[in-house]
Structures are given as C-alpha cells and as structure tokens.
Amino acid sequence: MRTLMPRIGAVGAATGLVTLILGTFLAWTRSGSVYRDSYQSLGLLKQLGFMGAFPALDFFLQGWLAVIPAVAIAIALYALGLRRSAAGLAAVLAILMGTIAGVAAVQGGGTNGLVGIASAGPVVTFIGALLALLGAVTVLVSQRTRMKQQTGGEP
Template sequence: MATKVLAASAAAGLVLAVVGSFLSWFRSGSVNRSSYQVVGLIDRFDLTDNTFVVLALRVWIVVPLLAAAAIALLVLGATRTGAAVTVVLAIFVGTAAGFAAVQGGDDGGPIGVTPAGPVTTTIGTLVAVIGALGAVVTAAAGRRQVQTNRGVS
C-alpha cells in the first residue's frame, strides 16, 4: 500500500513539474513566456552553439511526454523502471528550474525571470524524486518481507 501511495506522489510531482513548465518563466517587457516559448526563441535565434545546451533544449520539448511515460510505468506497476525515469527526468528538469528560480529578476528591468513557473516546477520535481525513491525502497522492503515469510533467505 505504501509503495502505491509513494508512486502516486511521484506521479503527482511530475504532473506539478509539467504544469510549472507551462507557467510563466521569463518576462520581456510586458510579455510573459513559458519555458517552451523561451526554448523556441533560443532555437529560432540560434543563441547557443554549445552542443550540450542544444541537446538539453531538444530534450526539454519532450518533457511532458517523458513525464507521461514515467507516470504510465508507475501506474502499471513497473515501480523500479518508473522511478528511475522519474528521478532522471526530475534531476534534469529540476536543475534547470532551480537555476531559473534562484536567478530572480530585476522587477524594474525590461527582462527578468518570473518565479511562478520555475518554483512550481522545482517543487514538483522534489516531490517526484522523494516519492519515486520512497516507492523503490518500500517495494524492496515488501519483497524482502514476502521472502522472509515464505522462508526464503
């Protein structure tokens, strides 16, 4: 039972992280932009030639799809696989969101970071990681308990 509750909290954390990725992340003038709009602008204006950054931007676009896949794995009972995907995705997304959240913005300046999206996404990824790791630990403890009850060492 605890494994299912923790897997559900991991899934809820991923949902919160994805919702946060669609909220406002940056402001330019009076226009607020989501993380996906910013990624599109960086790509459109070719603002980076760093291969790692370009790859990260490409992966960012499929974050909702990857989150849905992780949630499906957790729901279908593939706890370890779902948790592994959840943790990897949450580290990637949470790191980007955390960096954006701590940058803050100059409220008086023409360009800035808006905290709604990055903070929501960061909280979601933290919940997802805690839930995923907890689900794996409780699932492993449950397997050990079943083996002990059967007399298997």
C-alpha cells in the first residue's frame, strides 16, 4: 500500500489538473445571454484597453495563459517519475487557480444583473484545484514517509 499511495496521489493530482484546465474553458462571465470562458473574458478586457492602464492585469493575463503549459509540465513530470517536483508544481497551481476560482464562484451565481460571473467555469476549476491539491499533498506526504522508512529517520 505504501508504494501505491504516491501513484494514487499522482493520478488524483493529474486528474485534478486536467479538470482545472477544463474549467477555464467553461463559462466564466455572462453578458445578457452571452457566456464567455475565462480566455474570452480576459481577451475582452485586453481589447477594451484595461491591460495597458493596469499593468497588474497584464501580468495576470500572462500568468493565466501560462497555466496550460505549466499543467502540461506537471503531468509530464508525474509521467517521468519525478513525483515530488510535479506535486510541488501542482500544489502551487492548485492554490493559485483554486483561490481565483473560489473567489469568482462566491461572487458569481446571481442572475439579477445584466453582466455577471457565471458559475460553471469557476466551480469546475475550483473542484479541479481541490482534487489536484489533495493528490499533490498525498504524493508529498507518502514520498516523505517512504524516505523516512528507507533512511531510518528524518530525511
């Protein structure tokens, strides 16, 4: 069972990361009857000129676009057997994306206004982030326990 836990954690984390990415392609904002995914929403902000006025938003946009390659790297690291490195990257991605998605999910959901936050994308992204974080923590804890047992003490 001890050698199985890192694999279970890696599969859980990879599944969570894929779910997290899928959530970014679901509806994040709505305007009237039009729903936009997170990338379309950020592209709209860029077209409206908000990125030039607020450098932090431009940095956020670039970071948001970098999530897909970062997830691909994390999954590749899991596949190559570098579970601790992959779990560290997965945990960072899950915390960042989960925080953003959680805030959006809490703020969204109301259908009273003409413009608002849709709930599908943020909720799926948040669930993926939770699963990825749980899997990453499982990998890190089980790998640490294995190292302790192999060395007879603290790593």
